[in-house]
Amino acid sequence: MPIEKADKIWMNGDLVDWDDATIHVLTHTLHYGNGVFEGIRAYETDSGPAVFRLRPHIERFFRSAKILFIDIPWTVDQLVQAVKDTVRVNDLPSCYIRPLAYLGYGEMGLNPIPCDVDVSIATWPWGSYLGQDGIKNGVRMMISSWQRHDANAMPPAAKGCGHYINSQMAKVQAIKAGYDEAILLSPQGNVSECTGENLFIVSGGTIITPPTSAGALEGITQDAVHRIADDLGIPYVQGNLLRSDLYTADEAFLSGTAAEIVPIRSVDERDIGDPGPITRAVQDVFFEAVRGKRPEYAEWNEHVDA
Numbered sequence: 392m393p394i395e396k397a398d399k400i401w402m403n404g405d406l407v408d409w410d411d412a413t414i415h416v417l418t419h420t421l422h423y424g425n426g427v428f429e430g431i432r433a434y435e436t437d438s439g440p441a442v443f444r445l446r447p448h449i450e451r452f453f454r455s456a457k458i459l460f461i462d463i464p465w466t467v468d469q470l471v472q473a474v475k476d477t478v479r480v481n482d483l484p485s486c487y488i489r490p491l492a493y494l495g496y497g498e499m500g501l502n503p504i505p506c507d508v509d510v511s512i513a514t515w516p517w518g519s520y521l522g523q524d525g526i527k528n529g530v531r532m533m534i535s536s537w538q539r540h541d542a543n544a545m546p547p548a549a550k551g552c553g554h555y556i557n558s559q560m561a562k563v564q565a566i567k568a569g570y571d572e573a574i575l576l577s578p579q580g581n582v583s584e585c586t587g588e589n590l591f592i593v594s595g596g597t598i599i600t601p602p603t604s605a606g607a608l609e610g611i612t613q614d615a616v617h618r619i620a621d622d623l624g625i626p627y628v629q630g631n632l633l634r635s636d637l638y639t640a641d642e643a644f645l646s647g648t649a650a651e652i653v654p655i656r657s658v659d660e661r662d663i664g665d666p667g668p669i670t671r672a673v674q675d676v677f678f679e680a681v682r683g684k685r686p687e688y689a690e691w692n693e694h695v696d697a
């Protein structure tokens with residue numbers, strides 16, 4: 392999806408002009424993929440842009456970095472403030488936000504420890520990743536022949552830059568086969584998640600989502616779905632799913648910061664059908680909450696002028 396330019400990008404503490412936010416071709420992360428990132432969204436509300444669940448995202452950024460031995464030279468509070476500053480200065484009513492910690496220029500070779508750690512935060516206007524039609528009518532999925540990477544090969548709990556080669560292999564396979572998005576199975580054969588989204592089915596009125604032990608990321612939108620389900624009185628469990636559970640689900644949907652909450656119409660040509668009532672109910676509350684229309688979820692909205 393093309394990037395629409397904004398004015399400024401935060402780089403190592405400075406807000407620099409968009410076109411000046413460049414790095415050297417020998418930047419370590421460019422070669423070996425060791426870096427971590429986050430995907431965050433700010434939504435338009437009546438009191439200006441509000442970043443959805445900003446602190447949990449920044450805390451996950453630090454957990455990802457810890458797993459990969461990347462020592463981010465900032466605190467959580469400093470990066471929370473830096474995101475707010477970046478959103479404010481770019482003056483966008485809503486946007487996608489991409490914090491990135493990468494190993495900079497100056498070292499080569501596979502020992503990352505001596506590398507300087509650089510941090511950038513970019514924002515740009517970005518529509519829903521799987522499209523408005525997907526949000527309304529649902530998407531067609533296939534189960535990829537690529538497996539989610541094993542936790543003892545590359546830990547799925549870290550949003551590591553290089554980890555996303557796995558997602559890209561599955562994504563390209565799905566797109567080339569005419570589907571909207573891919574689902575990956577764990578090395579043990581359980582359903583894991585999508586290329587950049589958590590997955591849920593509804594079966595007998597219960598929402599079921601795969602656990603982290605099946606290779607799923609601990610999604611911040613997934614956690615919001617959990618809270619919404621609890622508030623709506625819909626049973627919600629984490630549990631292992633087989634591919635056949637997807638084929639026979641009453642409803643299915645996915646969640647992620649970029650994609651938001653998207654119904655699943657079919658998996659491997661097995662119809663699930665139009666978005667069902669539980670999917671719709673969760674979607675409705677979610678979109679109202681992120682836009683500041685639900686006071687009971689006000690702590691999710693981090694206003695940038697605050």
Ligand SMILES: Cc1ncc(COP(=O)(O)O)c(C=O)c1O
Binds near residue numbers: 585649
């Ligand atoms: C692999 C993967 N799974 C799930 C998610 C959804 O997580 P979140 O809701 O925190 O964006 C993401 C996005 O960060 C992801 O990259």
